[in-house]
Amino acid sequence: MKVLVVGATGAVGSAVAQVLAERGHEVVRAGRTRGDLKVDITSDASVEALYAAVGRVDAIVSAAGGLFFGPVTEMTPANFNVGLQDKLLGQVRLALLGQRVLHDGGSITLTTGVAAEDPVRGGSNAAAVNAAVEGFVRGAAIELPRGLRINAVSPTLLTESSAAYGALFPGVETVPAARAALAYVRSIEGPLTGRVFRVWQ
Numbered sequence: 152m153k154v155l156v157v158g159a160t161g162a163v164g165s166a167v168a169q170v171l172a173e174r175g176h177e178v179v180r181a182g183r184t185r186g187d188l189k190v191d192i193t194s195d196a197s198v199e200a201l202y203a204a205v206g207r208v209d210a211i212v213s214a215a216g217g218l219f220f221g222p223v224t225e226m227t228p229a230n231f232n233v234g235l236q237d238k239l240l241g242q243v244r245l246a247l248l249g250q251r252v253l254h255d256g257g258s259i260t261l262t263t264g265v266a267a268e269d270p271v272r273g274g275s276n277a278a279a280v281n282a283a284v285e286g287f288v289r290g291a292a293i294e295l296p297r298g299l300r301i302n303a304v305s306p307t308l309l310t311e312s313s314a315a316y317g318a319l320f321p322g323v324e325t326v327p328a329a330r331a332a333l334a335y336v337r338s339i340e341g342p343l344t345g346r347v348f349r350v351w352q
């Protein structure tokens with residue numbers, strides 16, 4: 152399969168790109184500043200340009216999307232809007248514009264995270280945005296035509312990201328990125344749609 156991975160230079164996306172390449176897929180790597188192709192998921196024009204450049208694909212993976220972390224007692228609406236514009240609408244944009252470039256039977260896999268269901272201090276934006284992405288996936292799955300599928304992968308904190316984000320997730324057991332990447336394989340190669348594949352415990 153030809154698979155577009157957006158966020159392919161990141162902790163999650165690089166592991167996904169690696170396992171897909173190992174399984175014989177043709178992987179097109181996209182990132183904001185690095186990769187085979189550059190894209191900004193917060194821009195319709197940039198995402199349209201990405202799809203025009205990549206052509207038809209069998210699967211689209213999003214492993215990108217920024218969030219705001221900070222205490223809810225000090226959070227401003229502008230702070231909250233960071234996650235809405237980046238991780239929520241950015242991924243929804245990839246799905247809405249990307250459905251047109253998918254071959255029949257193709258798939259879209261978005262990324263959420265454990266904070267949707269297991270709150271952490273400072274994580275209210277993450278909780279809301281991840282849950283909204285999961286709601287979009289469930290809603291969109293029942294409407295997509297041509298056998299197209301859409302799922303989300305919800306990883307817990309990656310072992311590789313402990314140094315960067317471990318303080319936000321005290322006592323949370325991490326998983327290796329390679330394990331999280333298998334959930335994306337399941338979404339791409341398997342038959343399921345409208346699912347959230349949780350990668351924890």
Ligand SMILES: NC(=O)c1ccc[n+]([C@@H]2O[C@H](COP(=O)([O-])OP(=O)(O)OC[C@H]3O[C@@H](n4cnc5c(N)ncnc54)[C@H](OP(=O)(O)O)[C@@H]3O)[C@@H](O)[C@H]2O)c1
Pocket residue numbers: 157158159160161162163164181182183184185190191192193214215216217218238241262263264265305306307308309310312316
């Ligand atoms: N790491 C974890 O432990 C973990 C756990 C659960 C969920 N997640 C979720 O997984 C996703 C990826 O996290 P990560 O830790 O892998 O992040 P990361 O290491 O910072 O990588 C982010 C990737 O997305 C790209 N990117 C960032 N902003 C973009 C934009 N506006 N348009 C297009 N591409 C953009 C980056 O490209 P550049 O490098 O060029 O900027 C990079 O390839 C996030 O939504 C995060 O919430 C992560």
